[in-house]
Amino acid sequence: MVDALLLLAGCGTTRRSADIDHGHRLATVMGCTSCHGAKLDGHLFEEDPQFALAWSSNLSRILPRWSDRQIEQVLRSGRRPDGSALWFMPTFAQRQLSGDDLRDLIAWLRTVPPSGTDHPPIRRGPMFAVAMEHGFQDSAAQAEQLKARQPVVLDDRFRQGRYLATIACAECHGPELSGPRDPRPGDPPDLSIAAAYTPGEFAHLLTTGINRNGQPAGDMAQEARKRLSSLTRQEMAAIQAYLVARAAAPGNGATPRVQ
Structure with missing residues (x-):
């Protein structure tokens, strides 16, 4: 049933009621629970005094203060809601959520009881300003800058895969799924690499983080187990089908690389 729900979510089909279990799975796949914790109580995730001391927000205490409309906004x-910008949130990817998926996500968020304490705002170190001078942005500014950059649009056969890749993969692999424009060793690659995998190898990569050569695939070694393993096999197949078609699309400029 969940497979069908996510398939419909990317196609604009309206459901009559929210699906809390599906919302929980979305929170896992998108990384909400990785960053904010299973209880959504947040934690210290950036601990470099020269750059910043930054906590992921305790959503379990914050969200009850916000309406559903405010959460969506x-x-x-x-x-x-007060107009202040978030930091470190992949808004450019999350804003692509369909209305139905967003409703399911909010429905699940509403089931999480308050716990823990509120965390302090970012404590900026001297390198924070330096990073901003070199292009580091808050989430709102980043989303605005990247709004014109989207994954290649193909025909309707690949609509679900493109949608899933956007909300599940773009945070690390970039808004066009092409990786950094000036990649360094270890950076997330262009997802044209999916064309080098068999369907079974690709599903194994997304489930375990182990590449087709039997090696941990960089950050995927963690992200796959924490997040992407919650995708169904049908969803994994849809993502790969889109990525393979994207790699072959005329003018895409992507060259498959094995990871």
């Missing part, structure tokens, strides 16, 4: 804009 935060996820789509990268700004809190």
Whole structure:
């Protein structure tokens, strides 16, 4: 049933009621629970005094203060209801959520009881300003800058795969799924690499983080187990089908590389 729900979510089909279990799975796949914790109580995730001390927000305590509409606006804009900008949130990817999927996500968020304490705002170190001078942005500014950059649009056969790749993969692999424009060793690659995998190898990669050569695939070694393993096999197949077609699309400029 969940497979069908996510398939419909990317195609604009309206459901009559929210699916809490599906919302929980979305929170896992998109990384909400990785960053904010299973209880959504947040934690210290950046601990470099020269750059910043940054906590992921305790959503379990914050979200009860916000309406559903405010939560939606935060996820789509990268700004809190008071207008202040978020930091470190992949708003450029999350804002692509369909209305039905967003409703399911909010429905699940509403089931999480408050726990823990509120965390302090970012404590910026001297290198934070330096990073901003070199292009580091808050979530709202980043989303605005990247809004014109989207994964290649193909025909309707690949619509679900493109949608899933956007909300599940773009945070690490970039808004066009092409990796960094000036990649360094170890950076997330262009997802044209999916064309070098068999369907079984690709599913194994997304489930375990182990590449087709039997080696841990960089950050995927963690992200696959924490997040992407919650995708169904049908969803994994849809993502790969889109990525393979994208790699072969005229003018795409992507060259498959094995990872």
